[in-house]
Amino acid sequence: MDRRLSRRGALAIAAAGIAGCLDGSDAGTGVYDGNGEGNASAAEEMTATPDEDSIANSPVPIRDEQLPVEYGLESLREAVVRGVVPRDAIPSIDDPEFEPIDDVGDRIRDDDPVFGVRRGTDAKAYPQAILVHHEIVNDEVGGDPVAVTYCPLTGTAMGFDRGETTFGVSGHLLNSNLVMYDRASETYWPQMLATAIEGDLEAASLVEFPVVWTTWERWRSAHPDSVVLTEETGYARDYDADPYGSYNPVTGYYGEDSDWMFDPLEADDGRPPKEVLLCSRPADGPLAVSLEALRERGVYGIDRGDRDYLAAYDSELDVGYLYRTDDAEAFGADDGTVIGPDGERHDPGELLLEAVYAYDAMWFAWRGFYPSTSVHD
Amino acid sequence: MTESGLRNATWRRLHETAAASLFALGRTDGLVVAIVTGTGYLLGFLWATNSLSARFGAGFGWRLVDDPFARALERRGPTSFEPVAVVDAGIATVLLGPVDLAIGFGLSALVALNVSLAYLALVQPSSCGVGAGMGMAAAVPALLSGSVCCVPVVLLVLGIQASAALLTVLPWLLPLGAALLVASLVFVAGKVDPGNGL
Numbered sequence: 198m199d200r201r202l203s204r205r206g207a208l209a210i211a212a213a214g215i216a217g218c219l220d221g222s223d224a225g226t227g228v229y230d231g232n233g234e235g236n237a238s239a240a241e242e243m244t245a246t247p248d249e250d251s252i253a254n255s256p257v258p259i260r261d262e263q264l265p266v267e268y269g270l271e272s273l274r275e276a277v278v279r280g281v282v283p284r285d286a287i288p289s290i291d292d293p294e295f296e297p298i299d300d301v302g303d304r305i306r307d308d309d310p311v312f313g314v315r316r317g318t319d320a321k322a323y324p325q326a327i328l329v330h331h332e333i334v335n336d337e338v339g340g341d342p343v344a345v346t347y348c349p350l351t352g353t354a355m356g357f358d359r360g361e362t363t364f365g366v367s368g369h370l371l372n373s374n375l376v377m378y379d380r381a382s383e384t385y386w387p388q389m390l391a392t393a394i395e396g397d398l399e400a401a402s403l404v405e406f407p408v409v410w411t412t413w414e415r416w417r418s419a420h421p422d423s424v425v426l427t428e429e430t431g432y433a434r435d436y437d438a439d440p441y442g443s444y445n446p447v448t449g450y451y452g453e454d455s456d457w458m459f460d461p462l463e464a465d466d467g468r469p470p471k472e473v474l475l476c477s478r479p480a481d482g483p484l485a486v487s488l489e490a491l492r493e494r495g496v497y498g499i500d501r502g503d504r505d506y507l508a509a510y511d512s513e514l515d516v517g518y519l520y521r522t523d524d525a526e527a528f529g530a531d532d533g534t535v536i537g538p539d540g541e542r543h544d545p546g547e548l549l550l551e552a553v554y555a556y557d558a559m560w561f562a563w564r565g566f567y568p569s570t571s572v573h574d
Numbered sequence: 575m576t577e578s579g580l581r582n583a584t585w586r587r588l589h590e591t592a593a594a595s596l597f598a599l600g601r602t603d604g605l606v607v608a609i610v611t612g613t614g615y616l617l618g619f620l621w622a623t624n625s626l627s628a629r630f631g632a633g634f635g636w637r638l639v640d641d642p643f644a645r646a647l648e649r650r651g652p653t654s655f656e657p658v659a660v661v662d663a664g665i666a667t668v669l670l671g672p673v674d675l676a677i678g679f680g681l682s683a684l685v686a687l688n689v690s691l692a693y694l695a696l697v698q699p700s701s702c703g704v705g706a707g708m709g710m711a712a713a714v715p716a717l718l719s720g721s722v723c724c725v726p727v728v729l730l731v732l733g734i735q736a737s738a739a740l741l742t743v744l745p746w747l748l749p750l751g752a753a754l755l756v757a758s759l760v761f762v763a764g765k766v767d768p769g770n771g772l
Binding site for chain 2: 282283286287288428431432433434435437438440
């Protein structure tokens, strides 16, 4: 982990600060960081490749390129905590019902967390209070069959294309993370890895799409045309009670300094275990950006040698986005917008750069799966 | 002891247990003790199984799932089944699952009889070696067994981390607790003399 500013970063801040003095604006400084010290090299990376026939006949859409996994499949299988609950004892929602924002009333409080998905012309919100009891919603968004998934123990919300099948909760945990299974091939997919560890499709990776973790007030302000998942899930649950704690206000298991429940694959005591970071695992090595730093600076550049990464903060939704670019140093931030090399302002979520899949995760869980992560804060 | 002798002794002890239980419930003080402890244990069981949460301002209302008969038989743990209704009762929200409720009532009845008989044994001058804590101690595994529907929750409640051994033991807590409660009841019943009308 590298908490220091690189020289280029310091210069960028100084330059932006001078520019701010000159034009009287409160332009965000941004920061440009080196690659940091990866915490560790993974002892044993996954070398397995998926079976081509299985992929050809897969009921689940499979990514063209395998996602990075920093452990061998056998050691991951051995680390699975099996039967924490029976399969489907945490039932996925397979027939979700939605209502317009205007019909929600006081069912959801302004600061309650929701998971938002925008796909095509559809915008849908999935309240955390419901997903904590179900973890998977097999849905259709923008006309596509998808699974919106949430693991309360790792604080991760992720979306996957599901094709002709549905996903269920296996009842197993890996590194505290939800292990899903697809009901067609019965392959086991840890959510955060998005790569199968057991079954016909093992070593294959799912097609992911971003799920925005924000608050109800922010989501409905940004997407007034959105619909919201109702409590008509087909199951009797107390959706006002979160068995693990609360995000509004933050208490219990979700507290930043609270301990994990299941030992991670690799432990690290350098940061609060439940600190939430914007995490990604591109092919040239995993990285994690402090959300606190991103909020403060608006943009955060990461120097990876040949290519840079740029994290951009969306103050409307309080989320971060990650992009790949040739020169992250050329970007700045001002008043909730990103200022490009040409001086033009852009929406942080819609930069004309190559988007890189990234999601919020609790630090202990991310570090467990990706020990070689470079941390930027 | 021969096989028939063992069978006779077992029947005799069960008969004594039934007689002592009826005797305990026939007395006002014994009945009150049974009702109080049984109700308390049932509430504790529902709380431990995540079926009861106290909350001011819960409102009033109820919701029944579609096809409740099929849903009621879906497992959500080794000894736990799906609830079919949510009831908001002003200060609490209760999930009603027929099978879990039946298990809860059965365990609560065993606990209530245990404590009621232990109470009577204590107030009878002729009894000895019986403590009210015995029935309650036997009740603990069954209470914890409620957690098997949601292992992480009980780990949070107990403030402990999971281990393979603990996860292996949890599904056995309910049958273990029930067996301990029956054994305790039979033992305590032998210490009470229904003929001694205190």
